[in-house]
Amino acid sequence: MKIKILIILITVLLFSGCQTANNGLNPLYSSESSKVKMFTVKIISEPLGAKIEINNNYVGETPITVKVEGWQDTQTFIRGHTIVAHPVEAEREVQIKSFMGWHKPDKTYGDKIPNTIYFNMNLVRIHKQLDLYINR
Numbered sequence: 121m122k123i124k125i126l127i128i129l130i131t132v133l134l135f136s137g138c139q140t141a142n143n144g145l146n147p148l149y150s151s152e153s154s155k156v157k158m159f160t161v162k163i164i165s166e167p168l169g170a171k172i173e174i175n176n177n178y179v180g181e182t183p184i185t186v187k188v189e190g191w192q193d194t195q196t197f198i199r200g201h202t203i204v205a206h207p208v209e210a211e212r213e214v215q216i217k218s219f220m221g222w223h224k225p226d227k228t229y230g231d232k233i234p235n236t237i238y239f240n241m242n243l244v245r246i247h248k249q250l251d252l253y254i255n256r
Contacts, residue, residue, distance in 0.1 A: 157192040160185055163203065165239040171206040188233060190221075196230035197221030205239040215239050 163172055165182040172179050179186060182205070189198045199221040206214055217239075219231040 155192055156189055156198065158187045159190045159195070159233045161188055161234060162236045163205075163239075164236060165205055165241050167208055167241060169208045170239055170241050171208075173204040173206070175202055182239070190233045191230075194230070195233050197233055198223055198230075203237060205241065207241045209241070211244065212241055213243065213245050215241070215243075 162185050163182055168182055170182045172184055197219050201219045203217045222230040
């Protein structure tokens with residue numbers, strides 16, 4: 121199980137202004153491979169400023185642009201990613217988006233790599249009480 125978890129971790133490079141950051145993880149495949157390409161993904165939120173984590177690594181606040189490894193031919197993720205957005209305002213909910221990937225180049229399934237990932241941080245959870253009367 122631990123090996124599977126290690127396999128799905130990703131190298132995340134992020135650009136913030138003129139700075140480039142790497143989350144410190146080594147990629148499973150060399151980006152020099154003709155089948156592997158780095159894709160640019162923009163992460164935005166409404167309102168701006170949501171704190172973003174990718175695979176349990178803090179990468180910055182929205183808007184932010186990150187680089188992820190994917191298969192060039194299918195434009196799909198090489199491995200899974202979990203992106204968590206922490207709200208700026210109190211009483212808002214943390215939001216999570218997950219993407220599945222596959223680490224074998226001969227397989228064509230996996231989630232497509234989007235150009236933009238959007239989080240609407242204005243959403244609130246409604247706690248509604250339901251009264252059910254079964255014996256009527």
